[in-house]
Amino acid sequence: xxxxxxxxxxxxxxxxxxxxxxxxxEAEGFRVVAFKRHLISKAEAESFYGEHSSKGFxxxxxxxxxxxxxxxxxxxxESAVAHWRxxxxxxxPAKADAGTIRKDFGQSIERNAAHGSAxxxxxAREVTFFFSxxxxx
Numbered sequence: 001x002x003x004x005x006x007x008x009x010x011x012x013x014x015x016x017x018x019x020x021x022x023x024x025x026e027a028e029g030f031r032v033v034a035f036k037r038h039l040i041s042k043a044e045a046e047s048f049y050g051e052h053s054s055k056g057f058x059x060x061x062x063x064x065x066x067x068x069x070x071x072x073x074x075x076x077x078e079s080a081v082a083h084w085r086x087x088x089x090x091x092x093p094a095k096a097d098a099g100t101i102r103k104d105f106g107q108s109i110e111r112n113a114a115h116g117s118a119x120x121x122x123x124a125r126e127v128t129f130f131f132s133x134x135x136x137x
Contacts (some may be wrong), residue, residue, distance in 0.1 A: 004031060005079040005126035006113035010068035017105045018071050021114065024101060027077060028087050034127075034135045040065050048129055057110075064110060072130045080094040081123055086114045 006025070008018045025032065040048070045062040052058050075084060089100025093112055096103035106112035117123035126135070 001076050001078060002080040002120065002123075003074055003127060004084045004120075004123045005115075005117045005130070006029065006073045006075055006084060007116060008071040008073070009111070009113055010064065010070055011107055011111040012113040013071065014068050015105070017113065021101055021105060022071075022073075024087065025073070028074040028077075028078045029079065029082065030046050030084070033137070034131050035049075035071060035073045036130075036135075037137050038053075038072050038130065039069050042066050044129075048126070049098050072105045074127050074131060074136060081117055081120055088114045088116050 008021050012018055012021060022032070022035075026108060045065045046053070046092060047062055049058065049065070052061065078085060088102060089096030089102040089106075091102070093102045093106030094109075094110040096106065101114050102112045105114075117126050
């Protein structure tokens, strides 16, 4: 079994779609290993998205991710990283396939409802960024 990391982003939480997204996660065969509501601080956002710090959208990304509560989660299943990315859909909801989370709940490329790890290495780093060993039961 493989683990991946997910965030239900501020736009999806504010529009009361977090429960619908969680239901989709479970319907797709994921086991929710850990799940919590969290308000990302500016320092956390800057660190978490540090690889993008030189890009023009970095400031807006940090402001958006700190604009309201999120739900962070650790998900587990076979091929978890790839499957979660498929379930989320393309980054731009306008280009996402029908029935994906971003197509159904995303507002724009910037406010696209969900985050998922890009690969297993990123998943391992992202999981431990938000969750302690004791929380990963």
